[in-house]
Amino acid sequence: MNIEWNAEKYTEDFSFVHQYGNDVADLIDLKTGSTVLDLGCGNGALTEQLKNKGFHVIGIDSSEELLNIARRNYSDTDFIKADATSFSLDESVDAVFSNAVFHWIDSDKQSSMLHCVYNVLRDNGQFVFEFGGQGNNALIHKGLEKAFLSYGYSYKMPFYFPSIGEYASLLENAGFKVRYAVLFDRPTVLKGEHGLRDWIDMFVKIPFRVVANPEDIENIKSMAVNELKPVLYKNGKWYADYVRIRMKAYKA
C-alpha cells in the first residue's frame, strides 16, 4: 500500500472517511449473523458499525499502528494483520466490505487483490466497496503538480482512481458479476483553518520523497495551498474535491 500513516491524527481529524462509509455498508444485503470481512479496516470504526448491524465481523489491515487503535477500541473483534493483495482466511465469508482503501493499491496489484477477495467469498457472496474514482481530488493533484514543477521537480500521482468501465472489467475478469456501480462527486469539508494543508501532510507523502530540500517541501505545499484557495476555500471552509466509485458485485 502506498501510505505511511499518522494513525492517531487520522483517527482524530479525518473521521469523515468512516462516517461516509456507513452508506456503503447499507449495500450489504444479508441476514444478521452472516460473516463480513472489512478489508483495509484501519482503526476499526466501520468494522464496529458492521458489527452493530448484527454481522459477525473480521477486520484485515496492513498497518500495525491502525490495528493497535482498532484492538484498543474494540477488543472483542478479530483484527488480522495482512496485505490486501496477498491475504487468505481459513473460513469463507458471506461478504467482503471495503471503504476508502483500493486507491492506495497500485493498478498492477488490483487483480491480485480481487483474486484474494474472490477466494475468500462463499459462492454468491457479496463484494461491496467504495473508493476514489476517476477524477478524485483532480484539482488538488493539479495544484500540487504545478507547485512541484515551479520548484523543478516532477509530481508522480501515487493513487489509483479508475473509471467504472475499467473497474467493472477487472471485476469480471476476476470472476465477479457486477450488479451496481456509480461514480459521483462528493465535495468534502476538511477540518480547520488549515484543512487542505493538513490533508496534504496526511495523505500526500510519497511524491515528496523526490524533494531532498526541506525548504522546498514547505514552499511547494504553501504554493499549492495558496493556488487552490480561490477554488477550494468557500465561506470559511476548505473542501476536498472527492469523487467516489461505489460498486456491488457477486462471486459468480
Ligand code: BEZ
Ligand atoms: C480518498 O479517500 O479518496 C483518498 C484519500 C486520501 C488520498 C487519496 C484518496
